[in-house]
Amino acid sequence: MLVPPIPSPDPLLLPMPPSVLKALLLATFTLHLMAVNLGVGGSLIAAVHALRGRPEDRDLVRRLAPMLPGAVTFAITLGVAPLLFLQLTYGPFFYTASVLTAIPWAGLLALLMAGYVLLYRFVGSVASEAVRTLTGILSALLLLSVGLMLVNVTTLSLRPDLWAAHAAASPHGLRMNTADPTLWPRYLHMVAGIAAVAGLLLAGWGAWREHAYARRVGLLWFIAATASQGAWGTWLLVKQPAPVFDLLMNAASAPSLTMWGSIACGGLALFMAIPASQEGSPARSVWGPFTLGMASVLGMVLLRDQARDASLAAFGFQPGALPHKTDWLSLGVFGLTLAALVVLLVVLLRWSTQPRAAVEERP
Numbered sequence: 001m002l003v004p005p006i007p008s009p010d011p012l013l014l015p016m017p018p019s020v021l022k023a024l025l026l027a028t029f030t031l032h033l034m035a036v037n038l039g040v041g042g043s044l045i046a047a048v049h050a051l052r053g054r055p056e057d058r059d060l061v062r063r064l065a066p067m068l069p070g071a072v073t074f075a076i077t078l079g080v081a082p083l084l085f086l087q088l089t090y091g092p093f094f095y096t097a098s099v100l101t102a103i104p105w106a107g108l109l110a111l112l113m114a115g116y117v118l119l120y121r122f123v124g125s126v127a128s129e130a131v132r133t134l135t136g137i138l139s140a141l142l143l144l145s146v147g148l149m150l151v152n153v154t155t156l157s158l159r160p161d162l163w164a165a166h167a168a169a170s171p172h173g174l175r176m177n178t179a180d181p182t183l184w185p186r187y188l189h190m191v192a193g194i195a196a197v198a199g200l201l202l203a204g205w206g207a208w209r210e211h212a213y214a215r216r217v218g219l220l221w222f223i224a225a226t227a228s229q230g231a232w233g234t235w236l237l238v239k240q241p242a243p244v245f246d247l248l249m250n251a252a253s254a255p256s257l258t259m260w261g262s263i264a265c266g267g268l269a270l271f272m273a274i275p276a277s278q279e280g281s282p283a284r285s286v287w288g289p290f291t292l293g294m295a296s297v298l299g300m301v302l303l304r305d306q307a308r309d310a311s312l313a314a315f316g317f318q319p320g321a322l323p324h325k326t327d328w329l330s331l332g333v334f335g336l337t338l339a340a341l342v343v344l345l346v347v348l349l350r351w352s353t354q355p356r357a358a359v360e361e362r363p
Contacts, residue, residue: 005160005163005164006092006093006096006160006315006317007092007093007095007096008092009091009322010091012085013205013323013324013325014088014089014113014322014324014325015088015324015325015326015327015330015331016324016325016326016327016331017324017326018089018319018320018321018322018324019320020244020318020326020331021085021088021089022085022089022305023335024085025082025085025086025089025305026085026301026302026305028078028085028338029082029301030080030081030297030298030301031078031342031345032075032078032081032082033169033297033301034197035072035073035074035075035078036075036194036351037193037194037197037198037201038071038075038198038201039068039069039070039073039074039075039143039196040071040072040075040140040143040144040146040147040194040198041194041196041197041198041199041323041329042067042068042071042140042198042201042202043068043072043122043136043139043140043143043202044066044140044144044198045064045193045195045196045198045199045202045217045218045221046060046061046064046065046068046121046122046136046140047133047136047137047139047140048058049061049217050096050122050129050133050136050137051131051133051137052063053129053133053165056213057307058216059135059213060213060214060284062137063211063214064121064202064214065123065136066362067189068119068122068123069119069120069123070348072115072116074345075262076112081338083295088310089322090319090320093155093157093158093160093317094153096157096160096163097154097156097177099156099173099178100137100156100163100166100167100170100173101152101153101166101173101175102172102173103172103173103175104149104152104173104176105149105152105153105173105194107149107176107281108149108150110127110147111142111145111146112142112143114142115138115140115141115142115143115145115146116143117140117246118135118136118138118139118271119139121135121139122135122136122139123248128303130341131338133169135141142333144191144194146195147191148187151186151187151190152176152177152183153177153181154173154186155177155180155182155186156177156180158308158312159180159210159241159311159312160315161176161315162177162180163180165179166179172306175335176278180238181239182236182240185235185236185239186236187286188232188235189229189232189233189235192225192226192228192229192232193229193297194302195221195224195225196221196222196225196226196229196293197222197294197297198218198221199217199218199219199221199222199223199225200218200219200222200290200293200294201218201288202214202215202217202218202219202221203216203217203218203222203273203289203290204218204286204287204290205215205218205326206218206282206283206286207283207284207286207287210283212279212283215283215286216278216279219277219286219289220274220277222269222270222273222289222293223273223274223277226266226293227270228271233263240307241311241314243310243311243313243314244307244310244311245292247310249293250349252297254304254306255303255307255310258299258302258303258306259299259303261299262295262296262299262300262303263296265293265295265296265299265313266292266293268292268295269289269290269292269296270289270294272285272289273291273293273326276288276289286308295342310336
């Protein structure tokens with residue numbers, strides 16, 4: 001077997017221990033993911049209910065839509081930090097994949113800007129209801145296509161054995177990573193996850209604001225999207241490379257325990273959400289599936305990282321072995337900045353979710 005042409009790591013020492021960079025990568029990626037779930041998943045939910053057009057759906061869209069542009073803004077901003085930590089630790093793989101599929105990767109920016117602009121048009125449009133609905137649908141589809149470009153680069157970065165054939169087939173970076181059998185199941189698994197968590201967030205908001213229809217609709221989205229993961233998740237699992245699949249099927253391995261724990265939390269949340277979604281159910285019934293659903297998300301974030309390391313270990317890469325020299329000043333400044341950002345996010349989210357009348361009454 002030919003050794004894949006993996007670039008050498010950066011000769012500069014890492015500014016922090018790899019374990020610290022890994023922890024920061026996971027923490028910042030989780031924050032980014034929550035914003036993506038609200039912004040992109042919320043856009044999908046808003047577009048579908050705008051299309052339905054019933055009075056209760058129009059009221060739901062009217063309440064949900066103003067939150068979406070801000071959520072997408074936070075998703076973009078919060079995506080910078082995990083991208084930087086990814087480049088520090090997995091740079092040779094990420095950069096190579098982004099160059100090999102350069103045109104789709106560069107197209108991500110155009111798709112993101114177009115979806116972002118249309119989302120603002122959807123929120124503030126004074127056009128007819130049909131035009132407004134069409135704008136919302138196009139915005140949601142464009143934002144979801146951004147995720148496909150990210151999955152495309154991610155899957156290619158994990159398969160150095162495909163790089164040479166990919167470069168030969170598309171030397172100008174025009175081709176997507178369609179040779180990888182995990183591309184489409186991973187993307188559909190991601191889309192279903194976004195819809196499920198967006199539904200949970202909507203249900204939690206509905207319980208908090210005593211909006212029974214939002215609570216019930218959010219749980220129904222969560223139930224449908226989570227149930228579909230039985231197909232997408234299984235497809236993704238069986239298409240994993242042999243070393244990763246064997247590790248996940250080894251009940252004694254940490255990735256296997258993470259996977260089955262996450263599935264158990266998601267499955268229990270699904271069954272608890274079914275009675276909670278019925279008319280007349282108490283608002284507090286949301287918080288059980290909400291908590292378990294979020295626990296499942298955190299487990300899947302960890303599993304994603306474990307599977308990445310298992311994939312790259314087959315090619316001799318161990319992130320924990322990367323040389324480093326801790327820059328305590330930079331670490332301290334980053335920690336303070338991150339804490340300030342989290343506080344600011346909490347303040348802004350509390351302000352943005354206040355009833356409009358309460359905000360307008362203030363001097």
